[in-house]
Amino acid sequence: MATNKNCIVRISRYKNALTRLKSLGFVKVFSSNLADATGTSSAQVRKDFSLFGITGNKRGGYNIDDLVEQMNTIFGKHEVHKVIIVGFGNIGKALMSYKGFEKESIKIDAAFDIDSSKVNEKAEIPVYPFEKLEEYIQENRIKLGVISVPDVAAQQVFEVMKRAGIKGVLNFAPINLGSSDEVVINNINLEMELENLIYYVIAAEKNKAQNNNDI
Numbered sequence: 001m002a003t004n005k006n007c008i009v010r011i012s013r014y015k016n017a018l019t020r021l022k023s024l025g026f027v028k029v030f031s032s033n034l035a036d037a038t039g040t041s042s043a044q045v046r047k048d049f050s051l052f053g054i055t056g057n058k059r060g061g062y063n064i065d066d067l068v069e070q071m072n073t074i075f076g077k078h079e080v081h082k083v084i085i086v087g088f089g090n091i092g093k094a095l096m097s098y099k100g101f102e103k104e105s106i107k108i109d110a111a112f113d114i115d116s117s118k119v120n121e122k123a124e125i126p127v128y129p130f131e132k133l134e135e136y137i138q139e140n141r142i143k144l145g146v147i148s149v150p151d152v153a154a155q156q157v158f159e160v161m162k163r164a165g166i167k168g169v170l171n172f173a174p175i176n177l178g179s180s181d182e183v184v185i186n187n188i189n190l191e192m193e194l195e196n197l198i199y200y201v202i203a204a205e206k207n208k209a210q211n212n213n214d215i
């Protein structure tokens with residue numbers, strides 16, 4: 001299936017919009033409603049739906065429950081996905097205490113850290129020493145991992161994860177982990193996102209000042 005990240009992000013946005021519309025009492029929705037709610041066009045919504053084989057009666061509108069069900073299948077929501085976190089610092093702790101993952105069928109299963117003062121194997125969600133990472137992934141057939149260690153340690157952590165059989169990594173460290181055929185890597189570079197945001201804010205301010213001068 002020819003899909004790209006933008007398309008997946010849009011499907012995720014449609015799903016959020018559908019949940020909102022449903023909570024407002026709507027039963028059916030048109031592609032134009034989803035387009036308005038997510039800032040895209042009706043044609044794009046229909047194109048994304050057809051790419052993912054999402055079906056529905058376009059004339060009478062799509063049934064919201066049917067759409068959500070089909071999107072849940074796309075996002076693998078019918079089974080619980082276990083995730084491990086490597087690096088139990090600011091980001092690792094924040095992710096572990098976030099309650100919103102559960103409703104998305106995501107279970108933070110354990111964390112790992114090199115610092116023995118952070119290890120707590122008896123906690124509700126245990127924190128193990130880093131040396132146990134490889135064995136834990138293999139024994140528990142973990143497919144998803146978060147890297148939240150400093151950049152200098154990220155590559156080494158990634159290699160251990162890959163060797164143990166991890167299939168998807170969410171990487172918070174601001175380094176390029178190098179591509180891999182066996183592992184899908186999603187990089188979250190917060191500095192870059194903020195830099196990007198700052199650029200657009202400055203550009204918008206310049207634009208406004210220019211327009212004011214033109215009047």
Ligand SMILES: NC(=O)c1ccc[n+]([C@@H]2O[C@H](COP(=O)([O-])OP(=O)(O)OC[C@H]3O[C@@H](n4cnc5c(N)ncnc54)[C@H](O)[C@@H]3O)[C@@H](O)[C@H]2O)c1
Nearest residue numbers: 087088089090091113114115148149150151153172173190
């Ligand atoms: N906190 C933020 O707001 C923020 C923003 C942008 C980027 N990041 C990036 O995210 C990553 C995590 O940031 P943070 O603020 O949570 O860092 P942190 O220093 O609070 O935590 C990092 C943790 O990783 C552990 N660690 C170090 N080497 C390890 C190894 N080899 N194996 C296992 N654990 C190891 C440390 O003991 C520590 O507990 C960093 O790469 C950072 O650059 C963080």
